[in-house]
Amino acid sequence: MNEVDARPIPCPYCGETIEILIDCSISAQNYIEDCEVCCRPISFAVRVDEHGYADVSASHEDE
Numbered sequence: 865m866n867e868v869d870a871r872p873i874p875c876p877y878c879g880e881t882i883e884i885l886i887d888c889s890i891s892a893q894n895y896i897e898d899c900e901v902c903c904r905p906i907s908f909a910v911r912v913d914e915h916g917y918a919d920v921s922a923s924h925e926d927e
Contacts, residue, residue, distance in 0.1 A: 867887065867888050867889045868885055868886065868887055868888065869885070869886045869888050869918055870883050870884070870885055870886075871883065871884055871885075871886055871918065871920055873906075873908075873920060873922050874922070875899040875901060875902060875904070875906060875922070876906060876922055876923055876924050877899060877902050877904040877906070877924065878899060878901055878902040878904070880899070880901040880902070882899055882900050882901065884897065884908065884920070886910055886912075886918045886920065888912050888916050888918055889912075890910075890912065891911065891912045892910070892911055892912075893908070893909070893910040894907070894908065894909050894910075895907075895908055896908070896925060904925075905925040906922050906923070906924075906925070907922070907923050907924065907925050908920060908921070908922055909921045909923075
């Protein structure tokens, strides 16, 4: 598996699909990134399993 994975994710605010890059060499990540369309802050939680598969959740910053 690649160390960096591009993943399409729907914005929890505007619903538009944006593409994020995930560093699969890090098993657990939490970060905030602005939506490229509506510019609102999205909170991302990423968990990468032992096989390199990333589970990504996106939510409003205040959830």
